[in-house]
Structures are given as C-alpha cells and as structure tokens.
Amino acid sequence: MVENGLSIFSRWFKEKREKALNNEEESFEIEMDPYEKMWSELNANAEAKIAERKAKENNEKEDRKRIEEARNKAYNPGWKPTELNLKSRTPIRVYETRSGFVKKEYDIADQGQYVVSLTANGKMVAAYSGKTMLEASANAIRGEDYYKTKIRIIRPQPRIGMKADEIVKLSTLGEPDNIKRTTTQNGVSEIWIYRNNLNFYGYIYLTNGVVTAIEENY
Numbered sequence: 001m002v003e004n005g006l007s008i009f010s011r012w013f014k015e016k017r018e019k020a021l022n023n024e025e026e027s028f029e030i031e032m033d034p035y036e037k038m039w040s041e042l043n044a045n046a047e048a049k050i051a052e053r054k055a056k057e058n059n060e061k062e063d064r065k066r067i068e069e070a071r072n073k074a075y076n077p078g079w080k081p082t083e084l085n086l087k088s089r090t091p092i093r094v095y096e097t098r099s100g101f102v103k104k105e106y107d108i109a110d111q112g113q114y115v116v117s118l119t120a121n122g123k124m125v126a127a128y129s130g131k132t133m134l135e136a137s138a139n140a141i142r143g144e145d146y147y148k149t150k151i152r153i154i155r156p157q158p159r160i161g162m163k164a165d166e167i168v169k170l171s172t173l174g175e176p177d178n179i180k181r182t183t184t185q186n187g188v189s190e191i192w193i194y195r196n197n198l199n200f201y202g203y204i205y206l207t208n209g210v211v212t213a214i215e216e217n218y
Contacts, residue, residue, distance in 0.1 A: 189207050
C-alpha cells in the first residue's frame with residue numbers, strides 16, 4: 001500500500017517521539033515545535049468549524065420551532081382559500097401538471113395554512129389547504145384526479161411564431177418524438193417530428209427557437 005503524506009508524517013512523528021521518550025533525542029521538543037503548532041492549529045480550526053456547524057444547526061432548529069409555534073397560533077380554520085382571498089397573494093411555486101392543470105403553491109403564514117390551487121384554461125378550479133405543504137399537496141392531487149375527468153383542458157394549436165417552450169408547455173403537441181438539429185453560422189435549425197401524437201402528425205420547423213413552418217401529414 002502506498003503511504004500518503006499524512007501517514008508518512010504520522011509514522012515519522014511517532015518514531016521521533018519514542019526516541020525522545022528514551023532520551024535518544026534531546027532536541028525532539030525543539031524540532032517538533034513547528035509541527036506541534038501546526039497540528040494544534042488544525043485541530044483548533046476543525047473543532048471551531050464543528051462547533052460553528054452545530055450552533056448553526058441548533059439555531060435553524062430553534063427558528064423552525066418558533067415558526068411552527070407561530071403558525072399553530074395563527075391557524076384560522078375559518079379562512080378559506082377562495083380565488084378572491086388568493087388574488088393578493090404571491091405563490092411560492094407555479095408549475096404545470098401532466099394532466100394540464102397549473103398548480104400554484106402558497107404559504108399563508110398569517111392564517112397558519114399552506115394552499116395549493118388548481119387552474120385550468122386560465123381560471124381557478126379549486127384550492128386546497130393544509131397545516132403543512134404535504135397535506136395541501138395531497139388534497140390537491142385528489143382534487144386533480146377528480147377534476148381531470150370533468151374539465152377538458154383547452155390548449156392552442158401550434159402556429160408560426162411560437163417559441164419552442166410554448167410548443168411544449170402551452171400547445172396541444174407537447175414534447176416531440178424526435179428532433180433533427182442543424183447548426184450553421186446563421187444559427188440553429190430544428191425539425192421536430194411528431195408521430196405518436198393524437199392531435200398532430202407531422203413536422204414543426206424552428207429557427208433559433210422560433211416556429212417558422214408547420215407541415216402536417218394526413
């Protein structure tokens with residue numbers, strides 16, 4: 001086994017110390033003083049970092065505890081997450097689900113609640129609350145399962161001038177089955193190929209991320 005620098009130094013240090021204890025090297029203490037100082041500083045730095053990390057963890061734990069106590073105290077079961085109540089609130093996260101709904105997550109700290117709302121075709125369908133975000137999200141998932149059989153998500157057809165992310169996220173097409181990409185000095189040209197889409201069978205041509213042509217095959 002190849003020894004690294006630290007193991008070599010440790011072995012050398014041990015040998016020097018044993019010789020010094022046997023009075024074979026009186027100058028050991030003087031010779032080792034710089035190394036002892038180095039190791040002392042390293043140990044002190046390591047202990048300081050450990051203490052700092054533990055203090056930070058304790059502070060974060062205390063902060064979470066205070067926040068949780070404040071939320072429990074502020075919890076108002078009479079407050080309902082209606083579209084009017086959420087209008088002035090800023091969501092902490094917005095994303096689209098596979099079924100086409102837009103979900104918005106809210107932290108309503110002054111009411112001690114978390115809220116997840118469902119939006120379809122630009123209108124809020126429902127909103128679900130809970131004491132934790134996990135609870136609100138679980139309620140929203142059940143609501144999504146119910147409403148996706150009741151509401152038809154209306155999406156626009158692809159059109160010239162659309163951007164690539166709009167084709168994927170907003171139109172009826174979604175992700176292509178395959179992409180052919182060509183890079184030239186004028187930019188990047190792409191052909192998006194759709195073969196298994198129920199709404200479209202054909203090709204979308206993009207130049208620098210913008211739709212320039214649409215070819216449908218019937």
